[in-house]
Amino acid sequence: MEELIEKLKKEVIEQLNLEDINPDDINPDSPLFGEGLGLDSIDALELIVLLEKNYGIKIEDPKDGKKIFHSIRTMAEYITEHKK
Amino acid sequence: MDQIITSYCRIRDNEVIVNDRLIFYQENIVKFAEVLKSVYKQEQIIYPKFYKMDAISKLGFLATELVLKEKALEGYRPGTVGVVLSNSSSSLDTDIAHNETIKDRSSYFPSPSVFVYTLPNIVIGEICIRHKIKGENVFLISEAFNGKMLFSYVDELFTNERVDACLCGWVEALGNKYNAMIALVENNRPMQGTPAGFKPLLFNIENLNLIMTRN
Numbered sequence: 001m002e003e004l005i006e007k008l009k010k011e012v013i014e015q016l017n018l019e020d021i022n023p024d025d026i027n028p029d030s031p032l033f034g035e036g037l038g039l040d041s042i043d044a045l046e047l048i049v050l051l052e053k054n055y056g057i058k059i060e061d062p063k064d065g066k067k068i069f070h071s072i073r074t075m076a077e078y079i080t081e082h083k084k
Numbered sequence: 085m086d087q088i089i090t091s092y093c094r095i096r097d098n099e100v101i102v103n104d105r106l107i108f109y110q111e112n113i114v115k116f117a118e119v120l121k122s123v124y125k126q127e128q129i130i131y132p133k134f135y136k137m138d139a140i141s142k143l144g145f146l147a148t149e150l151v152l153k154e155k156a157l158e159g160y161r162p163g164t165v166g167v168v169l170s171n172s173s174s175s176l177d178t179d180i181a182h183n184e185t186i187k188d189r190s191s192y193f194p195s196p197s198v199f200v201y202t203l204p205n206i207v208i209g210e211i212c213i214r215h216k217i218k219g220e221n222v223f224l225i226s227e228a229f230n231g232k233m234l235f236s237y238v239d240e241l242f243t244n245e246r247v248d249a250c251l252c253g254w255v256e257a258l259g260n261k262y263n264a265m266i267a268l269v270e271n272n273r274p275m276q277g278t279p280a281g282f283k284p285l286l287f288n289i290e291n292l293n294l295i296m297t298r299n
Contacts, residue, residue, distance in 0.1 A: 042197050
């Protein structure tokens with residue numbers, strides 16, 4: 001799980017162009033939206049694409065997004081459970 | 085009432101000129117994106133969304149930052165400041181990037197953050213959000229810089245009292261080729277402050293062309 005978390009941090013930084021942020025700056029349990037990284041709605045869509053492109057996971061119900069993308073750790077847990 | 089250019093910025097060929105002063109030049113940079121990043125860092129601008137913008141938006145955003153750093157928009161109601169920009173390749177640079185994400189049907193992953201920039205006037209939106217501008221705005225397309233067209237449009241806005249100030253210029257980026265000029269045009273009011281060492285220019289076609297070709 002920790003390995004996946006570190007990988008995800010790098011992928012999120014690259015996918016969302018978070019240039020001034022290093023993987024070590026991201027607390028895996030901190031909220032991704034609102035506070036923390038301060039992501040917006042377009043970033044949320046990018047994260048959905050990231051899951052599908054890099055892990056083959058398609059989110060069928062958009063309502064699940066809030067829970068899945070709460071933090072890097074919740075993303076990692078979801079990927080572990082659903083990776084094909 | 086006459087209008088004057090109270091501040092301007094010119095970005096091209098690895099150099100940035102603001103109000104006749106060369107503020108940035110690096111001979112060895114070969115990538116346009118690196119030029120923008122270097123200027124952003126040199127000027128100590130803090131606006132994380134900058135990194136998420138497409139090339140045209142970064143270029144227009146940076147030029148505007150430098151223009152307004154020298155001559156702030158003070159005393160204007162948001163609805164009285166306009167933005168009139170132009171270029172030749174519209175949003176083609178980003179359209180190509182978007183196409184790259186969708187051209188292979190077996191790897192079809194359109195990027196939302198790329199797609200939202202597939203219109204040239206998004207750069208105006210970025211500038212307006214940053215500086216709380218809510219006045220008239222338009223993005224014009226022409227084959228080459230057209231000082232006459234730009235002047236005519238902005239002049240009309242002032243004549244009809246639709247604006248009291250207007251940012252106008254040219255923001256072109258395609259591949260590694262880029263060229264930008266943004267000027268702040270204001271009514272010529274007595275006692276108006278201007279950037280130190282810069283003599284305001286009368287707003288006319290000749291001076292727009294002069295700024296565009298200035299080295």
